[in-house]
Amino acid sequence: MDDGSTMLTTCPSTITKYVQNLTSSYTNKSNESSVVATSVFMLVLAAVFFNLNLFSRVSNTSAVLNPTARLILSAALSLFFPVMNYLFSEAKSEGDASSSDLSVRARVILTWMLVVELLRKKVDAILVTPGMQPGYAEIISHAAAVAWLGYLVFFNVKGPGRVAVFGTLWVLCAARFVQRLVITEIGNRSLAYGKNARLLTSYMAQLLHARRHGGGAVEEEVQAPPSPQDRLKACEYVVMGEENLVLKPGPHGYKLDLGKVATDHNVVTVGKIWTHADVETDHPLFRSNPRIRSQCLSFALFKLLRRTVEHLPAMSKEETEHCGDLIFQGICSGGVSKPQDSGEALFQVLKDEISFLSEYHHSIHPVVFASPYFFLVNYFLFPAVVCCLCLLTILLCGNGNMLDAYRSILTENYAISTGVFTLTKCLWRNFLLTPGVFFSTIDISITYLLFLAFIYEVLWEFLVFVFSNWFMVSLLCTYTAKPHMFQSPTYSGALHRISWANRMLGHPSLIAMKQFSVLSFSWLSMTLSSEPLPTHAKDSLMERFRLAADDRRRAPLTTGNHVLGTGTDMSWFCESESVAEVILTWHIATALLESKYPSETCSAMEVATRLSRYCAYLVAFNPGLLPEDREGTQLVYEDMKKALKEALGTWGYYLASEEKRRKKVMEATPNKSMPDCRDATMNVVQKGTVLGKALMGDGKGDWELLATLWVELVAYIAPSSGDDHLKGQKEALVQGGELVTMLWALATHTGVTRPPPSEVAVTHVEDIEEGLRSSAA
Structure with a gap:
């Protein structure tokens, strides 16, 4: 391999020697393939890190890293340090024997x-819940890696x-490790974070x-007037300060x-925020972001929901009734917005609540600890301390003489002494001239890209x-507790701009749903399109849950019988042990x-x-989100695919267009009139086709019926049905x-449940023994 000596003379002569030294480890082709493969791997890794930082805001949950990207990066980092340590020892041994310095x-x-160690936290979530801690083995492993680098x-x-x-x-690596460790441990032991669910x-x-x-x-809340605004003003759900x-x-x-709830200003409740916001309606904080109050309500509900996620005692019947009254008679009756927009307001509250829950458990940024105090400590005091440590390190390297240390940095580091832009420009002008220059350009570009990714990651986290x-919730709670802090025009102006940016970046009304049709062909969920939840669907779902909460006996959640009526011709298509089978039948x-x-x-x-x-x-x-066993749902879906393949043929199943697939399914299923359609031998595809033909019988689509039925099905699958369903959520x-x-969060708060399955009856041993004792007596 050429060592780069044919570089154009337009570049400084020292660059030629630099390239020769950089590529000397593989100019004799002794380990050329491994070094080239490493450069390619590092280029891909650096590009991934940079792109994740650059495009992380594409997701609404910008503080949460996509699980696929996290899996790929975790696998890459698990290989990175062993490989790099090996290559480092190889490069070290191949250096100049006359010099003790590294090549x-x-x-x-x-x-x-x-630099990759500095970027490691892009992969690791901040876990502040004791039950979710990975243990000290991972901390020790991370500490060992930092110590080894030292x-x-x-x-x-x-x-x-x-x-x-x-x-x-x-x-910088050690400081970021200590920072993450301190944040995690303090959060784990804090009553405001790790122990908050038990509190x-x-x-x-x-x-x-x-x-x-x-x-x-507390007695006043029981006697609160029925006005939606008054219900929210009397709400004593804690937002912050319960510790x-x-x-x-x-x-x-x-x-x-509990007496401090009313007397201690640091204990901020939903009622205090609602009362304070009515008094301060002209404040820029409320003018620039009208939904900030509902964000605080979402935060309070998120704290209550954490108990279910962390397997603490379930909400009592009295609590669900009180919470249901707050939601349906407060939020859904005009307490947050105009009555005609109650569906939008409810789903905005639910969306923000789930966003809080998602970021609490999976955030890679310390947003969980957001507060003015943490902001000052983490982004001003901590960087100042780290800068002092860096200056101290440089001073010690210069034996106490900062000027000598500065001169040594300029003379001993070629990229700094020559100039980063001069070196980069020269290499890029000649990177196709020789293999040595080409790979030198790749290596230097990787280094620059990693540094850019680190700088961008720091800015983006901020x-x-x-x-x-x-x-925003923390700022509003601080304002509610200490309004005198917000009297400064500078502080108020900053709040106004932050609130405006939060509202612009939040995408408040968008609730996206993945769209899939079994009559089309798709292998991966990432290729599916998404559509927003229609406003009419939000209103219908809100009313369905309100009806189920108000009258659970007369309006229980069903797979469709509540809409179609029991014993009707179409209700037969809802009578199945598997809700997945009902969904696929009506979907077709x-x-x-x-x-x-x-x-x-x-x-x-x-809709x-x-x-x-x-x-x-x-x-x-996503079968884990359905209320039945995951394996049973997967079996129903596999049986449906087999039946569809039989109806379409192999070529038609994989290659036919969606329109042709629909026509062929219609032709392959015999016509059956509605009274005689009850045939237990039909598969799901045949049931769906027969039902579809029946719906076409009147010459127009009965969309009102179908919309109501699908609202009923979505409401039916939402409530929790055990640990497996909770795991899927x-x-x-x-x-x-x-x-x-x-909707699962809504059902949990309001106590809406499905009727227990009638197919399986379980009698506990204690009940049997009690019955035997009673009969003997």
Whole structure:
């Protein structure tokens, strides 16, 4: 391989020697393939890091890294350090024997290791819940990696100028590790974060007990007038500051001083915020972001929902009734917005709540700790301390003489002395001239890209923190508790701009649903399109849950019988042990009806088709979100695919267009009149086709019926049905949550459940023994 000696003379002569030194480890082709492969791997890794930082805001949950990207990066980083350590030792041994200093190649590899360590936290979520901690093994592993890098820097790099540069990078790595460790450990042990769910369990239990026995200020909430605004003003759900109520831990939770709820300004409740906002309606904070109050309500509900996610005692019947009254008689009756926009307001509250829950468990940025105090400490005081440590490192490398250290940095680091832009320009002009220059250009570009990714990541973390919903909630709580802090025009102006940016970046009304049709062909969920949840669907779902909460006996959630009536011809298509089978049957019928009347456009058709495709997506790609066993749902879907392949043929199943697939399905299924359609031997595809033909019988699409039925099905699958269903909801949180996750939260708060299955009756041993004793007596 050419060593780069034929470089154009337009570049400084020293660059030729630099390229020769950088490529000397493979000019003799002894390990050329491994070094080239490493350069390519590092280029891909650097590009991935840079792109993740550049395009992270594409997702609404900007503080949460996509799980696929996290998996890929985690796998890459698990291979990175062993491989780089090996290549570092190889490059070190191939250096100049007459010099004890590292070769240029070894120093480049060491730079990559340090900068990638700085970027490591892009992959690691900040876990502040004790039950979700990975344990000390991962912390020790991370600490060992930082310590090993310190050994490589201070025991291998020679020359005060080089040690100063690499030592500064190592100080940054160590500081970021300590920062992440301190944040995690403090959050884990804090009553406001890690222990907050248990504290809220005690708070709600004692609050309800005080309400039952007439506890002063709590009694007023029981006698609150029915006005939606007054209900919210009387709400004592805590937003922030509940740790100030703790007197001491007890055998059954924390003992609290509930009297402080009314007297302590640091304890901020939903009622205090609503009352304060009515008084300060002209404040820029409320003018620039009208929904900031509802964000605080979402935050309070998120704290209550954490108890379910962390497997703490479930909400009592009394609590769900009180919460349901707040939601349906407060939020849904005009307490947050105009009554005609109540559906939008409810789903905005639910969306923000699930966003808080998602970021709490999966955030890679410290947004969970957002507050003015943390903002000052983490983004001003901590960087100042780190800068002092870096200067101290440079001073020690210069033996106490900062001027000598500065001169050494300029003379011993070629990229700095020559000039970064001069070196880059010269290499890019000649990178196709020789292989040596080409790979030198790649290596230098990788280094630049890693540094840019690190700088961008630091800036982006700052922006995500400042414009996050967490920070806005904290600012409003601070304003409610200490309004005198916001009297400064400068402070108020900053709040106004932050609030405006938060509103502009939030995409408040968009609730996207993946769309999938079994009559089309798709392998991956990432290739599916998304459509927003229609406003009419939001209103219908709100009313369905309100009806189920108000009258659970007369309006229980069903798979369709509540809409179609029991014993009717069409109700037979809802009578199945598997809700997945019901979904697929009605999905096929809806798809066939849509193809029959494609020119029809109405809100009911929009609701029916979008919810139909969304439910089909859940069956095919997210069976854990359905209320039945995952394996059973997967079996139903596989049987449906086999039946569809039999009807279409192999070539038609994989290659035919959606229109041709629909026609062929219609032709392959015999016509059956509705009274005689009950045939238990039909498969799902045949049932759906027969139902679709029946719906076409009147010459027009009955979209109102279908829209109501799909609302009923979506409401039916939302409530929790055990640990497996809860696990599926928790898995969906890493993606920001699904529509059914929001409805699951609503059902949890309001106590809406499905009727127990009648097919399986379980009798406990204790009940049998009690019955035997009673009969013997």
